[in-house]
Amino acid sequence: MEIIHAHAGGQGSLLPILHALQETFGFVDRIATALVATELNLSRADVYGVVNFYSDFRSSPPGAFRVQVCRGEACQSVGGRALAEHATSSLGVDFGETTTDGSVSLDEVFCLGNCALGPAVAVNGQLRGRVGADDFDELVHHDTSSVRPT
Amino acid sequence: MTTVFVPRDSAARSVGADDVAAAIESLAAKRGVDVEIVRNGSRGLMWLEPLVEVVTAKGRVAYGPVTPGDVDDLFAAGFLDGDDHRLGWGPTAQIPWLAEQDRLTFRRVGLVDPLSTEDYQAHDGLTALRRALTMTPEQICDEVTESGLRGRGGAGFPTGVKWRTVLNAPGPSKIVVCNADEGDSGTFADRMIMEGDPFMLIEAMIIAGVAVGAREGFIYIRSEYPDAVTTVRAAIEYAYGAGWLGPQVLGSAHAFDLEVRVGAGAYICGEETAMLESIEGKRGVVRAKPPLPAIEGLFGKPTAINNVLTLATVTVLLTHGAAFYRDFGVGRSRGTQVFQLAGNVARGGIVETAFGVTLGELIDRFAGGTASGRPVRAVQVGGPLGAYLPPEQFDLPLDYETFVDAGAMLGHGGIVVFDDTVDMAAQARFAMEFCAAESCGKCTPCRVGAVRGVEVIDQIIAGQDTAANVALLEELCDLMTEGSLCAMGGLTPLPIRSVLRHFADDLDQPKAAHP
Numbered sequence: 001m002e003i004i005h006a007h008a009g010g011q012g013s014l015l016p017i018l019h020a021l022q023e024t025f026g027f028v029d030r031i032a033t034a035l036v037a038t039e040l041n042l043s044r045a046d047v048y049g050v051v052n053f054y055s056d057f058r059s060s061p062p063g064a065f066r067v068q069v070c071r072g073e074a075c076q077s078v079g080g081r082a083l084a085e086h087a088t089s090s091l092g093v094d095f096g097e098t099t100t101d102g103s104v105s106l107d108e109v110f111c112l113g114n115c116a117l118g119p120a121v122a123v124n125g126q127l128r129g130r131v132g133a134d135d136f137d138e139l140v141h142h143d144t145s146s147v148r149p150t
Numbered sequence: 151m152t153t154v155f156v157p158r159d160s161a162a163r164s165v166g167a168d169d170v171a172a173a174i175e176s177l178a179a180k181r182g183v184d185v186e187i188v189r190n191g192s193r194g195l196m197w198l199e200p201l202v203e204v205v206t207a208k209g210r211v212a213y214g215p216v217t218p219g220d221v222d223d224l225f226a227a228g229f230l231d232g233d234d235h236r237l238g239w240g241p242t243a244q245i246p247w248l249a250e251q252d253r254l255t256f257r258r259v260g261l262v263d264p265l266s267t268e269d270y271q272a273h274d275g276l277t278a279l280r281r282a283l284t285m286t287p288e289q290i291c292d293e294v295t296e297s298g299l300r301g302r303g304g305a306g307f308p309t310g311v312k313w314r315t316v317l318n319a320p321g322p323s324k325i326v327v328c329n330a331d332e333g334d335s336g337t338f339a340d341r342m343i344m345e346g347d348p349f350m351l352i353e354a355m356i357i358a359g360v361a362v363g364a365r366e367g368f369i370y371i372r373s374e375y376p377d378a379v380t381t382v383r384a385a386i387e388y389a390y391g392a393g394w395l396g397p398q399v400l401g402s403a404h405a406f407d408l409e410v411r412v413g414a415g416a417y418i419c420g421e422e423t424a425m426l427e428s429i430e431g432k433r434g435v436v437r438a439k440p441p442l443p444a445i446e447g448l449f450g451k452p453t454a455i456n457n458v459l460t461l462a463t464v465t466v467l468l469t470h471g472a473a474f475y476r477d478f479g480v481g482r483s484r485g486t487q488v489f490q491l492a493g494n495v496a497r498g499g500i501v502e503t504a505f506g507v508t509l510g511e512l513i514d515r516f517a518g519g520t521a522s523g524r525p526v527r528a529v530q531v532g533g534p535l536g537a538y539l540p541p542e543q544f545d546l547p548l549d550y551e552t553f554v555d556a557g558a559m560l561g562h563g564g565i566v567v568f569d570d571t572v573d574m575a576a577q578a579r580f581a582m583e584f585c586a587a588e589s590c591g592k593c594t595p596c597r598v599g600a601v602r603g604v605e606v607i608d609q610i611i612a613g614q615d616t617a618a619n620v621a622l623l624e625e626l627c628d629l630m631t632e633g634s635l636c637a638m639g640g641l642t643p644l645p646i647r648s649v650l651r652h653f654a655d656d657l658d659q660p661k662a663a664h665p
Contacts, residue, residue: 011449012411014431019373019412040431053433054414056373068374072335073530073580077493077568078521081576110417110534110584112374113338114161115566116196116491116498125376129164 004039014040014050018057027058055107063098063105067091067140068122071108074115079132083119084108086133091140104140151184152230155203155210157260159192159345160377161338166217167200173218174202177225185230191346193260194500195247203242206232212242247497247516252478252486254466255459256339256502259346265384267392270349276394278468282357283402287317290361294464297472298484303329303420303457304532304561304637306483306550309464312454315444316362319452324364326355327429327448327455330371330378331413331420334533336492336564339500340458344371344378347462348385349394352408354461356399357468359406362454367406370425372413383410417534417588421636422455424590435590436636457562459488480506483549493530493566494520509565510544517567524569528577528653532561534584535641537648538568538577557647574653578646579607585642596639599630603646610657620650620657 003024007017017036021028028051037044051057069087071080084095087106093099095108114120117129123139131139156171157163171187178185195201198214202224211232213224220237227235239245262269270276282290295310316324328351332340343351355367371379386408389395397405416434418424423437426448447453463485467475476484483505489512491498496518513519513526520526528538531548537558539546546556553560568577582603589596603626610619627643634640650657 012429012431015411015414015428019414050431050433053435054416056413056415070335073534073577074336074492074564074566076577076580077566077572109374109415110588111333111335111337113332113341114164115336115338115493115564116495117161117165117199118493120164122374127160127164127377129161 001035004036008039014042014047015054018051022057026062027060030059064103065140066105066107066122066124068107068109068112069095070110070112070114070118070120070122072111072115074111075118075120078118080119083121083131083133083136087136090133090137151186153186153188153205154230155188155190155205156200157192158189158264158377159199159260159342160375161196161342162192162199162201163377165199165215169218170200170202170216170221173221177221181225183225183230188263190262191259191264192342192499193242193248194256194342194502195245195497196499197495197497198239201242202229204229204232206230208232209241209243212239212245213237214239250515251502252504253502254475254478254486255463255488256343256500257466258350259342259500262347264346264348264381265388267349267388270347274469275349276353276400278465279353279357279394279400281468282360283400283404287361287363288314290357290468291317293468293472294361297467297475298479298482299460299463299467299475300483300550301457302459302463302488302562304334304559306560309456309460312444312456313358313361315442316364316452316454319445321452323366324362324452324454325448326358326362326364326367327425327453328355328367328369328458328461329420329422329425329455330369330375330382330458331425332375332458332562333372333417333420334535334562334564336530336533336566337490337562338492339488339490339563341375341378342500343458343462344375345381348382349389350462350465351382351458352385352389352394354464355408356394356404356406357464358454358456358461360399360404362452364454365405365407367408368429368448369408369410370413370419370429371410372419373415379410379412386410416590417584418590418638421590421638423636425455426453433590435592436638438635459562478504480504480547480549481551483551487548487560487563489548489563489565491517491565491567494522494569495567496521496523505549506547508545508547509539510541512548512565513544513567517565520567520569522569522571524571526567527570527572528568528574530566530568530577530645531564532559533564534581535559535637535644536561536564537644538574538652539648540652543652557644557651559641559644574649574656575607575611578649578657579604579611581642581645582607585638589638593633593635593639595630595633596635596642599626599634599639600642602626603630603642607646607657616658624650
């Protein structure tokens, strides 16, 4: 509620509220959408519709690490398609899914703005460039090793 | 004390700039040398990142690409005095790749500490705003019109005309919005300005406010650019502290408040009316025009919407005068364009140069061919909605009109190079796939057309009734072009038609034979 109150009142405050909720909890809970709707005098359907429209907002808890693989054309031109296939097969999940051990959420993204140094990947918002299959394994293993069950 | 620049730009950091900075710091301490590390923006020579610059008697001397393992060697070679090294490039400003450009909009990016108000003013910062504060709104609009500046987001609409429309629109309050939802693959110039020279964007927003009579502004930044969001927010805070923003801009009678809003992963929000919906807290669904946003925009108020590059360029022309800027360029494309060389290129990065340069010059002279060393097969200009051009069209001069006449578009200046391993049928399919994934869903030609487009292209690739399906695809492209509400559905046919026109072999000779 504090998060909602901190942002409510300004014009067009729904997206900032949803961003703040997601930053705190990792996802936007259905219960939270009801609270937001009441506070902003919107219908729950309105709020749900917004959460649902934007690919950033999750309705379930994310993995400990969010790995975004760029699928834009600039990355495609330097092996991005192969990297995307490698990412899904090596993690054993599809884009938009989280590994069963809860360590990694794999997302596709259309452009990270690193188009001269592709293929690009971001791990928890930290941008990486010239990522080959081996680099990807090292990056994901390195960055998630602390939470992997041994 | 020696000053060493190591970029903080997220692209430079993506290839290890933070580790390089840390290595320089620790080795300097170990060697007992006094070194001040400044984290600047990127000079745009992405092929040399991480690019380390040292301030010496010879000027700023460049070394790159530097890895942490090179740093000890650099110290031993005397890089703090600008001495030679195998990674050395001599004075940065004399590197031909940079020296042959016309850096106007990007004049400060990579030169300064992005969050130093002193550094900003020492490099001509605020000159444009101080001048604007002595002018009437009409005079500012006129000067922008005279410069020939057109919207750099892709549409190419004359900026001064847009501003005057907002200025003349009735209404008690008006708004300025910066479209920093740089979603096109192959583009990163907006990001580099926000990370490397954020005060320029803030200064330009205030100027736009004075010109159109607005007292509030929003910068809508995509969530895929977290570093840009942090940097611009920090810069806004400094600007308030310095009295550049707030109730009295630089002590004048003008008030201006500025706020960052963050997108949420929807490409369509780069379309201006979808962006307005998003800022209002709604689904990013495109609005029908009219009413133009200049008349009825954000929260129903007259709104001036401009791209980051457009706004940034206003500070150039107000500093040096409209005539100075207009003297660059060709035809109705005046000034410079910030081209972004991306994809499979040997030397990628920012090439800011006057309109009229040919595609071939950019690819041969600046990009140096492909990174893979294989021949160039196709170049996509202008993002996911831009055409794929074959080497036969490399003599095309880059200006708005020539490109439209050639069935292409300049867009935001992104140039993505592919080598001869590219499967153009797959690229055509991707254009439809992308449209299907990112369509806002408001109009049927885009929402349904893109899904049908993927299906038809799949049938063509599978070799089913190729001739009939190609005809069907052409028809679908016509329908999407004519019937879509905005550029998303309206321009998706552009890359597809270009594949049909220039790379038909890839569609006619299916890779996978149909059983």
